[in-house]
Amino acid sequence: MNNDHLTRRDLSVVWHPCTQMKDHEYLPMTPIRRGEGVWLEDYDGNRYIDAVSSWWVNLFGHANPQINQAIRDQLDQLEHVILAGFTHEPVVRLSERLVQITPPGLTRCFYADSGSAAVEVALKMSFHYWRNRGQGERTRFICLSNSYHGETLGALSVGDVALYKETYRPLLMQSITVQAPDCYHRESGESCEQVAERQFAHMERALADHAHETCAVIVEPLVQCAGHMRMYHPRYLTLLREACDRHGVHLIADEIAVGFGRTGTLFACEQAGITPDFMCLSKGLTGGYLPLSAVVTTDDVYQAFYDEYEKLNAFLHSHSYTGNPLACAAALGTLDIFEQEDVIGRNRRLADVMGEALEPLRAHPHVAEVRQTGMIAAVEMVKDKASREPYPWQERRGLRIYQHALKRGALLRPLGNVSYLMPPYVITEEQIRFLARVMEEGIDLATAP
Incomplete structure (x- = not known):
């Protein structure tokens, strides 16, 4: 079994949520074989940090032994x-x-x-x-x-x-x-x-x-x-x-x-x-x-x-x-x-790291705002920083961040022009800093002329 094999089977029978299925003519989906902690692994052995907690549900990592x-x-x-x-x-x-x-x-x-x-x-x-x-x-x-x-x-x-x-x-x-x-x-x-x-x-x-x-x-x-x-x-x-x-x-x-x-x-x-x-x-x-x-x-x-x-x-x-x-x-x-465990206390420390890691993006010429509440942090891209004029949604610039992140081993799924981090609570400080670097790279690519 490999990614391509499972993808072909999928496309013949599955209708995915919140998806224009025609996109998959050029945008390959990612078949996941297993998960452990913050990591997801596909059938070809590639691993991805689940930076969005699989649609905001996962708190303590995949395959958590206690649960x-x-x-x-x-x-x-x-x-x-x-x-x-x-x-x-x-x-x-x-x-x-x-x-x-x-x-x-x-x-x-x-x-x-x-x-x-x-x-x-x-x-x-x-x-x-x-x-x-x-x-x-x-x-x-x-x-x-x-x-x-x-x-x-x-x-x-x-x-x-x-x-x-x-x-x-x-x-x-x-x-x-x-x-x-x-x-x-x-x-x-x-x-x-x-x-x-x-x-x-x-x-x-x-x-x-x-x-x-x-x-x-x-x-x-x-x-x-x-x-x-x-x-x-x-x-x-x-x-x-x-x-x-x-x-x-x-x-x-x-x-x-x-x-x-x-x-x-x-x-x-x-x-x-x-x-x-x-x-x-x-x-x-x-x-x-x-x-x-x-x-x-x-x-x-x-x-x-x-x-x-x-x-x-x-x-x-x-x-x-x-x-x-x-x-x-x-x-x-x-x-x-x-x-x-002191989950809330640890989350507050991780949230501080998240804020520090994303701080450089405040000065980005196409970032209107970096905002955060606890373990949720978001970065909003704009066409013009001074007026906060947004990019047209039809340009799908957030999709470029998503594609770049997959290549770098991270699952980032922006909401339009807003890229965000909402990871499982078992993430490490270094993994947060890595995700912030990947997001910055993705925003550079997405906002390039």
Whole structure:
């Protein structure tokens, strides 16, 4: 077996996600045979540092021995059982631990099988809560510009990245979109905290005008990942929690990409000192091993559905693999590592190295900004540094970085003109510096005349 052989087989039967398949007429895909730590290895023996954690899911490296063992132990006991009318120890233990580590007041866990599904659960649960409370006129949601919450229809409805949304707009709910507090658009001399406070006026007006018909506000705390890794100050979340309370509207925190240590704290909401009404978790929840998501919510929400059967107030959303024991075992193995090791402390040291390694790119003539929140760092290329005029998206300059990085033994998958690092937490300082050099080389190539 070699790369070419598996690629030919693949192209005859597989339709890949987020891909224009015609590209593979000239852009070879990379068949992966095995993974270990930060490394991925193809069938020809080439190795690549997984700088994007395989779409932001892998926390503690590929083939992590501790998570491997947790899954093996569970596999000998129970692979799956229906979670309606039945239960099992892994889902109970995981729920107990999630309630313990998430912000105070989150007491109930509802499971699904992907991040998008978790968002769907939170949206439906919020709407259904208000209906059960006699406020069925609440049917709308407020979201931020440039936001992304997944690609199922409900999740697309509360997102604002045109690339994913525009084609399906006729099928979607009509949400209320408010300008994001993106620090990239700060004025001269303005701090990110001041941007957050200034931009919050838009949210305040939207809530004042629409609270009576609104179920919830949904946000990605601190980093809009699929929205080109745009970042904002925690002050916005503090103001948002206060305003949602004041206007009687739910707050949904989509921590699917930013949770589990990515932003410098276990959960991004901690940096604002807030508790949302719903916290959506997935991706790193299982350490990148198996599909699983959870919506952690409050007892107030839970009690709104707790009633006599005849009232038909129960929340009937379900997934066949809800609370899968193997996925729960992987999640428990992941949480064990957080508990046994100083993951957050080590991540902060690695984040410092990441910032230092990328610092030279601030002076690059075609870099508008180098930005970072914890273990997420992004570099935005522009055609003109002074005006921040972007390169036309049709030029696909980020693709040149991707191709160069593969030749150098790294998986960097830019978002348009934004190249970023979001590596597994087991990466070394020297590997981070290597990735920064590769990124700089790639940006030089991508911005050459």
